[in-house]
Every structure is written in C-alpha cells, then in structure tokens.
Amino acid sequence: MILANKFIKSLKQKGLTLALAESMTCGLATQKLSNFKGTSDVLKGSIICYTPEVKMDVLGISKSCVNQFSCESSEITEKLAKNLSGIIRADICAAITGLASEGGSETKGKPVGTVFFSVYFKNKVHNLRKNYRGTPLQIRQKACDDLYQFILKLTK
DSSP states (O other): OHHHHHHHHHHHHHTOOEEEEESTTTTHHHHHHTTSTTHHHHEEEEEEOOSHHHHHHTTOOOHHHHHHHOSSSHHHHHHHHHHHTTTSOOSEEEEEEEOSSSSSSOOSSSOTTEEEEEEEETTEEEEEEEEOOSOHHHHHHHHHHHHHHHHHHHTO
C-alpha cells in the first residue's frame, strides 16, 4: 500500500493523469489506488477487459489479432494501451494482461505467472514482461506493484 500512495503522490506532483486497462488483475491495480488522497486528481478511469469480447468490443482489438497472438501477449497488451488513449484521455494509458492461473494460453515459453505490461506515455509505448510465482492473488498483487514501479521509472 505504501507504493500505491507514493505512486499517486508522484503522479499528482507531476500533474499527470492515468487510465488503466486491466485484464488479469481484474481491477486490483485501480482498487489499490483508491485508498489515497489525491487519487481523484490522477486517476481518470479504468476498464476491466477480462474477456476477449471486451478487448474486442470495447477496446477495439481485432479478432484476427486475438487469434494470432492470444489475449495474454505483448502484442495485445500494447494495442490495449494505445487504444485506451482514444477512450479515456489521460497522460498515461497503461494495460496489463497475463496468466495468474492455469487454463489460459499458457505454453512452455509463456507459463502461468507470465505478465505483460504496456504503458502509452508521450506518444510512445513502453513494454515490460515479467514472470512470477505464487498464488493467483500473489501474482496479481506483485504485478500491480510492478506496474506502478514501471510507470514511476518512465515518468522520472
């Protein structure tokens, strides 16, 4: 929780706003930010895009792209962040997808615990891929913290 508070304070000091497209975190990254003073000055909005249909119907990801790369991929995450900027006008548009538990698109090269981050900031997309171990909740919590840290590094 200390990191989320630091994150909000940092973005507020810089006059930056944020929008999130959350898949595997199911709104956890947004919820963790809601506990601190200044959140309403920073957070413009969030879309939980857990299913392929929401990624396609709301965030404009093509079915062919989903079929080619899978919903849990750097390609889809990057498109989510860019497309989010056309829906919610914010200085920073970030997206997160990944595999917190079995039953998704996991492979040997993309095991459970793989998470993709994309941040659209200053007309450029920045990508990050991480791998975690733990329960689904632990993976989601670590991913949220790393998303905040990733954005903090980009906005220094």
